[in-house]
Amino acid sequence: MANSPAPALVLRDGDRDELVSWTRSTTIRAGLAVRARIVLLAAEGIANARIASEVGTTTVSVWKWRNRYIEAGLAGLADAPRAGRPKRVDDERIITATLTVPPKKYGVTHWSSRLLAGHLKIGNATVARAWRKYGVQPWRSETFKFSTDPELVGKVTDVVGLYLAPPENAIVLCVDEKSQIQALDRTAPMLPMRIGDVEKRTHDYKRHGTTTLFAALEIATGHVTGAVKPKHRRQEFLSFLRQLDRAYPEPELHLVMDNYATHKTPEVKDWLDKHPRFHVHFTPTSGSWLNLVEVWFSIIDKQAIRRGVFTSVKDLNAKIRQFITGWNDRKHAFVWTKTADEILMKANHKPTSETRH
Template sequence: MRVAPEIVLTDEERAELTRLACSKLTSVRLALRARIVLLAAQGLQNKEIAGQVGVGRVQVSRWRERYLESRRAGIERDLPRGAPPVKVDIARLVALTTQSTPAAATHWSTRKMGTELGVSASTVMRHWHAHGLKPHVVRGFKVSRDPKFVEKLEDIVGLYMSPPEHALVLCCDEKSQVQALDRTQPGLPMKKGRAATMTHDYKRNGTTTLFAALNVLDGQVIGQCQQHHTHIEWLKFLRQIDRETPKDKTLHLIADNYATHKHPAVQDWLAKHPRFNMHFTPTSASWLNMVERFFRDITTERLRRGVFTSVPELVTAIDEYVTHHNTNPKPFIWTKSARDILQKVIRANHRLSAKQNGTLH
């Protein structure tokens, strides 16, 4: 049987250890170690001491041996805890993140980077956060190459920020191919401790196209769902706008460059209705059309998680959303001036050109 080494104390040592074990000013750790040594001096084995003080036998053995080696100094010093912290080469971490990709992948993850640098994933995440790096995020962009970009930009932003008197500014567009999707199985509703469920697969029950005109002044929306989105449907929508707006108001319609909007039949109709004035956004600049904000809202709030067994059911849901929106509309406020936008586009063009020429750092 293995026997723990014996501890013999002088009267001074015993008094000193007793004072440490009983003092309310002593740290809890040092008081516990003093008790371990006092019990060991009484001839108790490590297992018995561990049972009395409520710690592990190995810990009792460690402090018994440390006291034998260094007396009081041995129990006052804490043992080193764990491995020394790994120093991270932050410059290399940032360089790898921004200038390279891992093997067979498009971007770094915390685990891949941690393996590469020999550190934990949490360490990588901490340094990424400190340097504003998000490799998992990618943002879409498209720089317009329209030769009349500046002219069209100033025209549309001018309508937003300084609309003409006795006129209405309407942002118009189509949200095409809105699908009536039905799930293959019924989902479960949300409850405490569980999110709502929805099957990943679905059944297509047809599509519709939402034509919408957003009034920049008050946020009201004129909406119409149609089966197709040719110039015929666009003309029907223009007639609806004509019917639902005050006749004494000049109308300024902002639309994109879709061929339907410029069809000869549409041009003839516009010529017969001079109160309609068309303003076209630059190519690849649909973000200038504020009705896209409304399309985003109806998608996230009503369509994306909706279940529709038929196209008429989908159309009814869209009409109800538009009606609900119009009961308390809130206009989208445009705050960026044409100059601010143009400066941003110039910077984007410069960076894109530098990237294509291989000079971007």
């Protein structure tokens, strides 16, 4: 009978401490901890019905785990292997479906783990595991643009050569403009950062006009020569060139610039012809990222402009000048590491992607 009293269970040497540790563990499976309690209570001579009541199971289950322990010891308390073929997750099917555009009936541009799981009739956790395993991230998207410049190789080689091996007794300046910088003033005072709380500002703002920042980055030292102008025309660019002429009166100057039309007007060309110590090196079309001053522009944007509050264009210009002064006090060299061959090899993307796994 299942409810009949049973003799006290005799534990094998050393098993008591192990069973006690199972009952106290916070990481062991709950079922295994229950079985350990059953065996320990049985070893104290407690009746099967009372054991079943204490651990919340049936007397049939108590008999089962007593007998399993008698037959195989601690190993007998583990789950027995289940019959049948183990479940197989088809990662190839998941990834292939992920790389395929979702059917029109879903009306979406890319898969989510739950949508794909429902489409394939599997669990969304299974889809997520396959994505992590193969590094597939459908929710992410990036932009790209190929340069169609017929002189791409020559221009990349020229500019990178300046960075990696600048001419002796000469200075390399990366020159560009950051135009249409807005003087934005918030509609309410900003709430400063506090312990446990981030800085807050209103989502709406007042516009007070725009300005253009002309900058020349000296890559060997990180020094920046800057000027703020109301507009972005050849007149302002020529004025900035004259400023560079005064700032660097003696050495040869190699200017890295993009192909913006203002940089190639007849007036600018005439001025450069009259100042032969200025040597211009153009980046490829759609390749202004080769210009290191773009890195500095991102720094001033993040540290001084994006979260700034400006009550007027005059205030904006003053704070830009203030940042440049502070930057030049703590400046550092900008070091280029990629060779021209490495850049050109990476730029030569394959037109299609392979889906074999």
